[in-house]
Amino acid sequence: MYELLILKGIDIEPVHKDCGILIYGTNDVDVHAGGSGCGCCASVLCGHILNRMMKKQERNILFIATGALLSPTTTLQGESIPCIAHLVNIRI
Numbered sequence: 001m002y003e004l005l006i007l008k009g010i011d012i013e014p015v016h017k018d019c020g021i022l023i024y025g026t027n028d029v030d031v032h033a034g035g036s037g038c039g040c041c042a043s044v045l046c047g048h049i050l051n052r053m054m055k056k057q058e059r060n061i062l063f064i065a066t067g068a069l070l071s072p073t074t075t076l077q078g079e080s081i082p083c084i085a086h087l088v089n090i091r092i
Contacts, residue, residue: 041065
């Protein structure tokens with residue numbers, strides 16, 4: 001993601017926070033795949049980010065929940081795994 005955005009002249013790395021890293025700690029924890037799935041996104045948004053917004057510590061966030069659309073058929077056939085992302089901009 002960082003590399004694709006840099007090609008467009010956008011650097012989000014200083015402000016980007018990964019939900020899985022926020023829950024599990026630093027990159028030292030080996031969470032394999034799924035560390036930032038829908039459960040992590042929901043937990044971080046409802047438990048951490050919205051609390052910070054209510055305290056006026058954050059006023060404008062861009063929240064993107066991502067996920068892989070896994071299918072046993074496509075996985076067994078060796079096909080690429082499609083993904084999906086929902087983007088929400090929350091401002092107070």
